[in-house]
Amino acid sequence: MRQQNDRFGSWFNRVMPKGLYARSLIIIVTPMVLLQSVLAFVFMERHYNAVTRRLSAAVSQDITAITDLASAFTTDDDLDRIRQIAQERMGLSIEFLPGERLPPPGPKPFFSILDSSFTGELGKRMRRPFWTDTVGNSNLIEVRVQLDNSVLRIFARRSQAYLSNSHIFLVWMVGTSLVLLAVAILFLRNQIKPIEALADAAEAFGKGRDVVGFRPRGAREVRGAARAFIEMRRRIERQIEQRTIMLAGVSHDMRTILTRFKLELAFLGDGAEVEMLRKDVDELQSMLEAYLAFARDDTGEPPVQVDIARMLDDIRLNAERQGAAATATFRGNPVVTIRADAYRRCITNLVANALRHGKRVEITGARDARWLLVTVDDDGPGIPLDRRDDVFRPFLRLDAARNQDAGGSGLGLTIARDAARAHGGDISLGDSPLGGLRASVRIPV
Ligand SMILES: Nc1ncnc2c1ncn2[C@@H]1O[C@H](COP(=O)(O)OP(=O)(O)OP(=O)(O)O)[C@@H](O)[C@H]1O
Ligand SMILES: [Mg+2]
Numbered sequence: 001m002r003q004q005n006d007r008f009g010s011w012f013n014r015v016m017p018k019g020l021y022a023r024s025l026i027i028i029v030t031p032m033v034l035l036q037s038v039l040a041f042v043f044m045e046r047h048y049n050a051v052t053r054r055l056s057a058a059v060s061q062d063i064t065a066i067t068d069l070a071s072a073f074t075t076d077d078d079l080d081r082i083r084q085i086a087q088e089r090m091g092l093s094i095e096f097l098p099g100e101r102l103p104p105p106g107p108k109p110f111f112s113i114l115d116s117s118f119t120g121e122l123g124k125r126m127r128r129p130f131w132t133d134t135v136g137n138s139n140l141i142e143v144r145v146q147l148d149n150s151v152l153r154i155f156a157r158r159s160q161a162y163l164s165n166s167h168i169f170l171v172w173m174v175g176t177s178l179v180l181l182a183v184a185i186l187f188l189r190n191q192i193k194p195i196e197a198l199a200d201a202a203e204a205f206g207k208g209r210d211v212v213g214f215r216p217r218g219a220r221e222v223r224g225a226a227r228a229f230i231e232m233r234r235r236i237e238r239q240i241e242q243r244t245i246m247l248a249g250v251s252h253d254m255r256t257i258l259t260r261f262k263l264e265l266a267f268l269g270d271g272a273e274v275e276m277l278r279k280d281v282d283e284l285q286s287m288l289e290a291y292l293a294f295a296r297d298d299t300g301e302p303p304v305q306v307d308i309a310r311m312l313d314d315i316r317l318n319a320e321r322q323g324a325a326a327t328a329t330f331r332g333n334p335v336v337t338i339r340a341d342a343y344r345r346c347i348t349n350l351v352a353n354a355l356r357h358g359k360r361v362e363i364t365g366a367r368d369a370r371w372l373l374v375t376v377d378d379d380g381p382g383i384p385l386d387r388r389d390d391v392f393r394p395f396l397r398l399d400a401a402r403n404q405d406a407g408g409s410g411l412g413l414t415i416a417r418d419a420a421r422a423h424g425g426d427i428s429l430g431d432s433p434l435g436g437l438r439a440s441v442r443i444p445v
Contacts (some may be wrong), residue, residue, distance in 0.1 A: 194218030
């Protein structure tokens with residue numbers, strides 16, 4: 001039972017439209033259509049049938065009256081008079097066809113309320129054999145009655161026996177529903193616009209783009225959500241700012257002390273221990289410089305439109321200048337809106353790592369409707385699976401043991417990931433088909 005319920009639920013979710021707009025429309029339209037269908041059905045079934053039966057009864061009463069008269073008064077003058085009365089008082093045009101017989105009965109039309117109710121009503125009253133034709137294309141119905149030695153032919157207007165303009169009712173019904181629908185669409189559109197604006201603003205913020213001209217609008221709940229979003233954004237921005245200021249302050253203060261330290265070391269003269277101390281201080285200083293640069297750079301760079309294919313090619317050229325075999329390819333529309341400098345630093349850091357550890361670099365870019373994906377492959381030693389999370393930590397260097405003088409500060413991947421995340425994306429590390437490391441940067445566009 002539950003399984004069936006679940007299956008129905010998932011089917012229902014698949015079939016239902018995904019957008020709020022379409023869903024709200026369905027919520028409004030479905031009851032309307034249901035209500036109108038029920039109304040129309042009941043109306044047709046009851047009212048319409050009843051009226052048609054009444055009209056049919058009235059006409060068949062007239063016809064039987066004329067038949068009775070024509071059987072009672074048979075002189076030519078009488079018949080003329082009867083014809084006149086039928087024409088003027090009953091709206092029936094009649095004719096006497098002496099010496100004729102009834103034609104054989106025609107085929108019965110299906111689903112004709114007129115035929116069944118009219119023939120039924122006439123059969124209840126008429127005691128003579130008769131023949132009817134309600135189907136013809138004209139707006140007349142024809143009845144023939146067998147008299148003693150002639151046939152009485154009667155034409156009645158179709159509308160006399162039949163409620164013919166009931167479609168007007170349907171036209172009114174459909175027309176008003178269309179008007180209702182238009183009004184509903186207009187209102188809904190206005191209700192849903194603020195929600196869409198909020199979604200757009202949140203998405204842009206996630207991608208690290210500016211949100212221009214966004215303000216709370218619409219229904220109370222939507223406005224509440226928008227205000228909460230703005231508040232959250234402000235808090236996050238403040239926090240980032242705080243972090244940047246603090247980092248810069250700390251690095252700066254320590255640099256001052258370090259400079260003093262170096263000066264004091266210079267006075268200590270030469271010696272193996274002093275030399276080692278000096279080296280350590282140098283390393284500390286370069287780390288601090290890198291950190292300081294990182295903290296400084298973090299201040300909000302505005303997003304701009306950039307040709308990524310060109311940027312990647314530029315990076316490849318620089319790599320080649322450093323003596324590596326580098327390639328760069330790109331697939332898809334290369335123009336994206338990003339913080340160009342931060343993004344370039346992200347890719348450059350990855351390429352610098354690849355150059356430091358390998359001899360070949362392959363840069364591949366691909367862009368589809370949602371993502372921009374750039375991968376950097378090298379043929380170096382790669383990074384073991386269990387260290388791939390660690391290397392993103394600031395100042396962490398795996399090759400500190402491998403070779404001391406390969407002088408990185410261990411901030412490259414940290415900075416790269418920071419840039420990718422500021423764009424709402426991330427970096428992942430994997431195995432390259434070239435044998436070394438594959439770093440993939442994926443950001444939403
Ligand atoms: N392509 C690579 N192949 C092998 N090891 C790598 C590769 N890229 C990074 N690593 C390892 O990850 C560590 C961290 O890299 P990261 O770029 O953060 O620092 P770094 O290159 O040592 O210094 P920096 O980039 O600041 O000059 C490196 O020390 C290195 O051991
Ligand atoms: Mg590096």
